[in-house]
Amino acid sequence: MTTTLTRSAAAxxxxxxxxAAERDDDRPVPDLSRADARQRADALRDIYMPVSRSGGELLYALARTCRPRTVVEFGTSHGISTIFLAAAVSDxxxxxxxxxxxxxxxxxxxGDNLARAGLxxxxxxxxxxxxxxxxxVPGPVDLVLLDGWKELCLPVLRLLEPRxxxxxxxxxxxxxxxSxxxxxxxxxxxxxxxVTVDFPVADGMELSCFTPAA
Known part of the structure; x- marks a missing residue:
């Protein structure tokens, strides 16, 4: 079956x-252990830090399955994971x-990459x-991807929980x-x-279903 991921533009x-992200493996990364989030973002503005391709395909499949009306992503970077999520929403x-x-x-x-992908x-x-x-962000939120600075993933989740x-x-x-x-x-x-499970893709993914007490 043809999907947005297999059509020429997004693919x-x-x-x-x-x-381009693979070339980052050969680039030196500065010591940012003392930098705050904005300083790190500025220093790494050319570094992709994407989800793996298999992780992106998993995101696409999950979003196709649960049919979210509102998806929230923490950590756009150059938009690789965003394209997978947007392709699912579009399809x-x-x-x-x-x-x-x-x-x-x-x-x-x-923004440019999403436009070129038609999404x-x-x-x-x-x-x-x-x-x-x-x-x-207005609720209800159906799907969240946390892929920004790791020490901020829990604060971002707690921020979104009421919605x-x-x-x-x-x-x-x-x-x-x-971290x-x-x-x-x-x-x-x-x-x-x-209810949560560790999923074995590159660098690991945790899939968690929000099941608050009635």
Whole structure:
């Protein structure tokens, strides 16, 4: 079956972006251990930091299955994961993706990539600090992707929780990173209202279903 992911425009953009992201493996990364989120965003404005292709395909399949009307993404970067989510929303025939990015350069790049993929119409990019730009996102939120700075994934989730639809799906990327420890401890504690599973794609993904007490 033909989908947006297999049509020439989106497929060509993804191929180009993944090829560019692979070249990042040979680039030196500065020591940013003392930098705040904005300083890191500015320093890494040319670095892609994408989901893996298999992780993106998983996101597409999940979004096609749960048919979200509102998708929230934390961490746009150059828009690779956003394209997978937007393709699913487009193929579902309903829904919208709200995504947030701190780097102004990446906001511009992601906007251009989404336009080239033919998916700009189903995505709104919110520029700035996610803890500010997502504070007023309207609910209910059906699907969340957390792929920004790892120490902020839990604060962003807690910010969105009051607007999560019961049964909402929350996906966190790069869960093998030590900096995701607090997040994983939170969603894996049944007292916090999640049913969760570790999914073995590159660098790990945690799939969590929001199941608040009645």
């Amino acid at each position: 060509a953009v993804l191929d180009r972006l993944f090829a 579902n025939g309903e829904g919208h993706v709200l995504t947030t990015e701190l780097s102004a350069d990446k906001v511009a790049a992601a 700009a119409g189903v995505v709104t990019i919110l520029p700035g600090d996610a803890l500010e730009t997502l504070a007023d 999560l639809r019961p049964g909402a799906l929350v996906v966190a990327d790069d869960t093998t990173f030590a 995701m420890g607090d997040y994983l401890a939170y969603v894996r504690d049944p007292a916090n209202g999640y």
